[in-house]
Amino acid sequence: MSKYNVVVVGAGILGLCSAYHIKRQNPDEKILIIDKFGSAGQGNTAKSEACFRNVFSSKTNFALANSTVDFYLHVHRELKHDLGLHLIGYLFLFSEDDYKRNKDVLEEMQRRGVELEYFERGDLERMIPGAVLEFDEKDEEAKMMNLESVEKGVLGKKCGYLEVEKLVNFYEEEFKRVGGEIRYNTVVQSLIIEPVKKFGVPGEPFVWQDSRITGVKTNRGEIRADTVVVATGAWTNALLDPIGVDSHIKPKKRQIFAVKGPSLEPLFNAKGFNDENILPFTILPKAGIYFRPDIGEGSCWVGCGDELGRAFKFEEEPQPEENYYFQDIYQVLRKYFPHFEGLKPQSSWAGLYAINTIDANPYVFREAGMIVVTGASGSGILKADAIGRVAAGVYMEEKYVEFFDGEKFRVSDLGVENRHVEKERFVL
Ligand SMILES: Cc1cc2nc3c(=O)[nH]c(=O)nc-3n(C[C@H](O)[C@H](O)[C@H](O)COP(=O)(O)OP(=O)(O)OC[C@H]3O[C@@H](n4cnc5c(N)ncnc54)[C@H](O)[C@@H]3O)c2cc1C
Numbered sequence: 001m002s003k004y005n006v007v008v009v010g011a012g013i014l015g016l017c018s019a020y021h022i023k024r025q026n027p028d029e030k031i032l033i034i035d036k037f038g039s040a041g042q043g044n045t046a047k048s049e050a051c052f053r054n055v056f057s058s059k060t061n062f063a064l065a066n067s068t069v070d071f072y073l074h075v076h077r078e079l080k081h082d083l084g085l086h087l088i089g090y091l092f093l094f095s096e097d098d099y100k101r102n103k104d105v106l107e108e109m110q111r112r113g114v115e116l117e118y119f120e121r122g123d124l125e126r127m128i129p130g131a132v133l134e135f136d137e138k139d140e141e142a143k144m145m146n147l148e149s150v151e152k153g154v155l156g157k158k159c160g161y162l163e164v165e166k167l168v169n170f171y172e173e174e175f176k177r178v179g180g181e182i183r184y185n186t187v188v189q190s191l192i193i194e195p196v197k198k199f200g201v202p203g204e205p206f207v208w209q210d211s212r213i214t215g216v217k218t219n220r221g222e223i224r225a226d227t228v229v230v231a232t233g234a235w236t237n238a239l240l241d242p243i244g245v246d247s248h249i250k251p252k253k254r255q256i257f258a259v260k261g262p263s264l265e266p267l268f269n270a271k272g273f274n275d276e277n278i279l280p281f282t283i284l285p286k287a288g289i290y291f292r293p294d295i296g297e298g299s300c301w302v303g304c305g306d307e308l309g310r311a312f313k314f315e316e317e318p319q320p321e322e323n324y325y326f327q328d329i330y331q332v333l334r335k336y337f338p339h340f341e342g343l344k345p346q347s348s349w350a351g352l353y354a355i356n357t358i359d360a361n362p363y364v365f366r367e368a369g370m371i372v373v374t375g376a377s378g379s380g381i382l383k384a385d386a387i388g389r390v391a392a393g394v395y396m397e398e399k400y401v402e403f404f405d406g407e408k409f410r411v412s413d414l415g416v417e418n419r420h421v422e423k424e425r426f427v428l
Pocket of ligand 1: 009010012014015034035036037040042043044045047048049050051052186187188189231232233234239254255256303350351352353354374376377379380381382383
């Protein structure tokens, strides 16, 4: 039977980053990542829109995102490891009311160092040819759908997207380079609980014994470890519920529809927002709908952060719903961006967010000898490096960790017992 210092369950972006930072700081320890898929990043990491931003209302999310984005920029630019990164920005389109509601928090973000640029409706109309940002009183359709005119655009500058498989590849290679091991096609069926002091009596552990997680039972045998890190994203409850540990997250489906067509051309030629002269990742004022141009594919990836009516539900293989695109998203999208009129998605896919329903910040906590890393709430790619450093801090029982940008971060802030975070208002 193999024995490791640490077994990390899950080779998604959070498992990879946690394992990498633990191994980097403990080079002599035996660290193993296992995943049920045949390669890294095939879970919800592969389903993501792969966008990054430092525009967050919660100070914690900002710290996690800002340093992670700095690290990705460093890898891409200084280390010359191509991450397929495009700094195209995030453009929040606000109605008058939305803007009033968010004005204070935007100003607070700026004081914290978030680089924002403001645009009036007239500027945006010039910069995005063909966009409809003001609805006429006589537009019955807009009235029926409660669509509001855009009052202002707010551009987050240190934002964009990358190619997630390149990021996954970077961490996997780095982890292996420092001596980490990975086993794929290995399904963890359950976590092993054993008494700290064994008597070797059938029925152990009894309630009066101190017990802890000592390894994992897999389809390829048992693997023992001093510490098990559970980084299984939306699958977390499947491992923790049976042993009575609360993950504090719920899964919710999110879908992406890739739309392509000649009428989208102006969106790939929107000058003034970024050096690439392309429309940024754009968030509409209505219904949590967003999209971003994909430079490589020449398509726009459209999604929606729907809340009420969208079940918290685990599905092994969530499927995209074509009707949802046409009846829900498309109806709003084509009103603000008639460029999408008549276009059908060329491809689509769905995945699950692992949502922390209380404050939408991640969780990294130790319980019963294991470390749980989860709850990225739809922004795990863009915070992964910092979350991995916090996981290493928990493993090494440190009070503070240092992020890539030099920021000191209190490890217990992402825990359960001494959690200290602000509720996030900018969940997409
Ligand atoms: C549609 C969509 C769009 C998104 N867009 C963005 C975005 O633009 N930017 C952003 O930052 N984030 C985005 N996200 C969120 C992001 O994808 C997640 O936060 C991130 O991928 C979570 O990483 P993870 O490692 O926790 O989970 P995962 O990538 O799901 O990894 C978990 C791993 O655990 C493995 N596993 C699970 N159970 C077991 C088991 N029993 N045995 C062995 N292995 C197991 C799985 O195989 C999987 O590889 C998006 C998500 C979705 C669904």
